[in-house]
Amino acid sequence: MRLINTLSEIEKFVESFANLDSLEVLIDTIKTQLELVAQHDTTGLYLYNEEEHKLKLFYAKGFSEEEKLNAELTAMERHPGYVFKTGEILWVNDQDVEHNPFSIDSIKRSHTRSRIYVPVTSNNKIIGAFGIQSEQPNAFTEKHLAVLKVFASLAGNAFLAINKNNLIKKQNEENRKLSYLATHTPNNVIYADKDGKITWVNEHFESFTGYKLHEITGKTPGSFLTGPATEPEKTSQLRNAIQTKTPIELTIANYKKNGELYHIAVQINPVFDENDEFLYFISIQQDVTQLVNKRAIILENQHQLQVNMQTIKESQARYSSLLQMTHDLITSLDGKGTILYANKSWLNKLNYTLKEVLGTNIFSYVHPDSQEHCMAFFGELNNTQLNTINVSYSLISKDGNKIDIEGNVVCKFENSKLIELNSFLRDVTEINRVKQLEEFKQQEIILHNKILTEINSINFLSYVNFNSVLQDITNRASVCLDSKRISVWSYTGHSIICEDFFDSAANEHSSGNEIFEKDFPKYFNAIKTQLIIDASDAHQNEFSKELVNF
Secondary structure (H helix, E strand, O other): OOOOOOHHHHHHHHHOOOOOOOHHHHHHHHHHHHHHHOOOOEEEEEEEEOOOOEEEEEEEEOOOHHHHHHHHHOHHHOHHHHHHHHOOOEEEOOHHHHOOOOOOOOOOOOOOOEEEEEEEEEOOEEEEEEEEEEOOOOOOOHHHHHHHHHHHHHHHHHHHHHHHHHHHHHHHHHHHHHHHHHHHOOOEEEEEOOOOOEEEEOHHHHHHHOOOHHHHOOOOOHHHHOOOOOOHHHHHHHHHHHHHOOOEEEEEEEEOOOOOEEEEEEEEEEEEOOOOOEEEEEEEEEEOHHHHHHHHHHHHHHHHHHHHOOOOOOOOOOOOOOOOOOOOEEEEEEOOOEEEEEOHHHHHHHOOOHHHHOOOEHHHHEOHHHHHHHHHHHHHHHHHOOOEEEEEEEEEOOOOOEEEEEEEEEEEEEOOEEEEEEEEEEEOHHHHHHHHHHHHHHHHHHHHHHHHHHHHOOOHHHOOOHHHHHHHHHHHHHHHHOOOEEEEEEEOOOEEEEEEEEEOOOOEEEOOOEEEOOOOHHHHHHHHHOOOOOOOOOOOOOOHHHHOOO
């Protein structure tokens, strides 16, 4: 048995724990130095895992894999847990004689007679327990204890230093990725301090607004972007979010440096560190001017449609809501399409968690309608060698919804081989839906104008009687509306009388049926209160379903 005795040996011992750069090297150092310090049969270095709230067996000697699992599982109830929780040293010279209640063996093949366990500390904080054990009684002395305490302290400090270094490396990598995404996103990005004053903007902001970073550093966005059309209540909401350091999303009217008005969807989030201390604000802004203008055009067309329909039909409803404002859907893929990263907007849009999608292939989320197109596009990327590509395709959410997207894909190649893709996409599902709706409304206008033209072309003086006029009108309406049954009724106050009923399938006209208010009160109430009853399903409409069996 040999102990460290000379000053030079102690210096070498301490230096062996300095500048360790990985957990693997720390384990090797513990193993090597421990063999030099004392003869022993088994060793256990337990360190506390705060996430799992238990001691983890970081290094062990003389244990099988099954014995390691059992030792770790029971550590908190045995001597490692006692030393960790109390900070007391546990020293047993002969377990068979002393019967220390805290010195409890885990399940293993050998029988321990003597052991020393000391707390592992760092910065005066206990982070674990470390000990050596022997099958022989009275195997250890005060010198072993002294060296073991120094050993535990050095190992504890080295462990925390390595973990801190790994955390810094991880944070630096995350910051690099965030910086890359902020620089390449097709939206405005602003970083601001606790008072909302600008510290950095991306190039897209500069080119979009006309303001350079050196002109606006230290200013709040509201001090130079607002103008006559900017909504005061929204600037107040933004100011309150900055003061209270709370997230906010809204759409507001702003102005470029040249005075041009634009509409922007603003998302502001405060960023805090692991101690919940405020760091900075980040704001991502999407230009929605075209969407706002498109809405104005749609409303104007809707009004025009209502004017043209006055003698035949009056619109029952207007568009009920603005187009949904969405933010960039960002993903990072490897060269095979495996998802390495997906931002919150992408996850929320598709209704997945990050844990569910990491490591899966992007084609699992491509809509069947776009699978063939995307497969062909992906297969050609290595041949094209293009760095930035405009794309347009559809995704499918977890609940089966189809999401139309468009945007840019930034490709990274190494030795002419695709190794990474970063996608910056926008949800255009609503825009596509509005386009289809516009086309439908335009067809309605054409149809209703045709009906008006048909009716206006009738020469009423050429008819023998009014019934002939009604029959000609119902004939023409049936053709224009492509309807099998058309009828005209007169209202008496307490009943309605059919003046003409045309069945196009039988090519027959009939009249004379009468419906009374006392038999169909809801239907007659609707006649009195509404100009138009639009029942796409007569069996379900609350007014017309009374007439189903008539």
